[in-house]
Amino acid sequence: MKQEQLQxxxxxxxxxxxxxxFLHEARFNNRLRTTGGRYLLRSHDIEINPKQFEAFGEEELIGIIKHELCHYHLHIQxxxxxxxxxxxxxxxxxVGGLKNCQLIEGTRNKVTTKHQYSCTKCGLIFNRKRRIDVKRYVCGSCKGKLKKII
Known part of the structure; x- marks a missing residue:
């Protein structure tokens, strides 16, 4: 689908x-990753994620457009x-618009645990992406000391 067809x-x-x-511009935006589309408040334009159309077809695209048009018309009024x-x-x-769009596989960043800490008092385990200073921080539940596991 081309820009003119989307418009x-x-x-x-x-x-x-x-x-x-609809008196403004509708366009595809390839940089959108985790959302189906967005309504721009200042310019009143609508941007649509083309990957949603490629992955799920025209029916999904129409649901996303209805959602963004709800933002548009209510904001104008x-x-x-x-x-x-x-x-x-x-x-x-x-109007039967979509509340949420479907998730395209591989678009969300996977959270990887690099560091793991354990409380010496209550045994609670903390998974962290970033390293923390065990001398400075304590357990959030019982205020016990933390020990690095991984």
């Missing part, structure tokens, strides 16, 4: 489901456009 699709969905025109606002939740349910 037309967003404009069509806006008229069909929201009965309001000075209503609650954030995820926690009731206006947003009601409109999203009304």
């Amino acid at each position: 037309k699709l967003v404009e069509d969905i806006s008229i069909t489901f929201f009965e309001r025109p 000075n209503k609650g456009y954030k995820h926690q606002d009731s206006d947003f939740k009601q409109l999203l349910q009304k």
Whole structure:
């Protein structure tokens, strides 16, 4: 799908489901990794993750566009456009947009444990990416001393 096709699709969905025109730019953004799309508050543009379309098809893409258009139209009307606002939740349910997009395999960074510490008093184990100073820090539960395992 090309940029022009995406723009037309967003404009069509806006008229069909929201009965309001989409007057700004919709574009693909290859740098998006963990999100399906985003609405830009200052420019009112919408960016879509092309990897979502490639991985899950047009139906998923339409759900993402509906989600971003909910942000767009509510923000333009000075209503609650954030995820926690009731206006947003009601409109999203009304138009059938996606609350969350599907996870593309390999897009999230895997957390690797490099350092492991144990409390000498209660035995609680702490997994850490970064090293900590055992002379300076104590156990968060019982204030016991920490000992490095790995």
